[in-house]
Amino acid sequence: MPIKNKSVIFDRENLNKENPKEFLYKALKMSPSDLILEVRESGLKGRGGAGFPTGTKWMLASAAVSDKKFVVCNADEGEPGTFKDRVLLDEFSDLVFYGMIMCGYAIRANKGFVYLRGEYRYLLDKLLKYLDKMHEENLLGKNILNSGFDFDIEIRLGSGAYVCGEESALIESLEGHRGESRNRPPFPVNTGYMGHPTVVNNVETFATVPIIISRGAEWFTTVGTLNSKGTKLISVSGDCKEPGVYEVPFGISINDILKLVKAENTKAVQVGGASGHCVPKEQFDRALSFEDLSTGGSIMIFNESRDMLHILKNFMEFFVEESCGQCTPCRIGNIKLLEGVEKVEAGDCALSYIKELIELGKSMQLASKCGLGQSSPNPFISIMTNFENEIFSQR
């Protein structure tokens, strides 16, 4: 699947002209601290959803004292409606791997893992062949490009749990344990894989770094908004004529995205996947950015024919299934929210009870142990609030 609207970063034709291998030469000629500084100055924030500044993450891992450090590429891509990392791994694996090598060089790690979503097993052979080719060309392994730096990449397959995309659960899974989130702090940059400092970044974050190093931090900051620099890959699905993966500048409005993908009669847009927020028509002038509507990439479009309660039920069933059960707010809270939806569906629920459940959702956001339970009430709160009239007038 090609990336549409590619303009700034993920334009393969332009990249081929630039010779991506040169990116690695350039990075390995810089000092590790200059490389981190360049990433910091670009303003790059993590593309996995939380938007933590990438340069700062690398700086923290670089400052941590340990005889071993690790780099992990989070390719779990479990958020419903997200499929842009799959496209990057398929078509831009060189950029992803170069980004990992650069991170390893910057923080002084010699080993990287790609945690590949189990359902993407079909990409494994192609990726392994590419890693072999990189070894042959001295882009991986010992003394990469005669820089004196050693780095290797291993691919590990996930087994289909959504929570394993959360970085500490991912590390547990990499270590061979059941995928459950850890208490934070300590954060992975200090205590990650096997207790060693570890940088976990999203596929798109790694793929963006070589372009920043090649074209410079200043170039990168010319696109986007004050606090959201560069472009974002979005995976667009649902009621539109042209679904797919698009590269868009941060700051683009929902209205402009809808035009781009030829959507008509749109009633709502779910930004950020099942754990994101449902944006009603009146708010389509809002912008995709860390300041306003942030997303790891998922944009789901719903037209006037859709039943918002049915959509919400679908999301809540997902969270009940995927909660790892470690903490009570998430384990029990999601069940309560789903029961509330089912009561409304059966015409057996007062609006006042839904208001109580919204308060329960807010408590879950505060009290859950990890991002899953902290974000799973988002669709309940936003759909019940924004579509109260539709949901209650129909029943």
Ligand SMILES: Cc1cc2nc3c(=O)[nH]c(=O)nc-3n(C[C@H](O)[C@H](O)[C@H](O)COP(=O)(O)O)c2cc1C
């Ligand atoms: C339940 C859950 C699932 C997640 N799934 C993913 C995922 O599939 N891919 C990803 O990059 N980040 C995912 N994250 C975010 C990661 O914990 C982490 O913030 C991210 O990998 C850091 O990379 P970044 O800074 O480049 O965004 C998830 C978080 C939660 C709470």
Ligand code: SF4
């Ligand atoms: S919030 Fe949910 S997924 Fe996270 S630790 Fe608690 S029960 Fe597990």
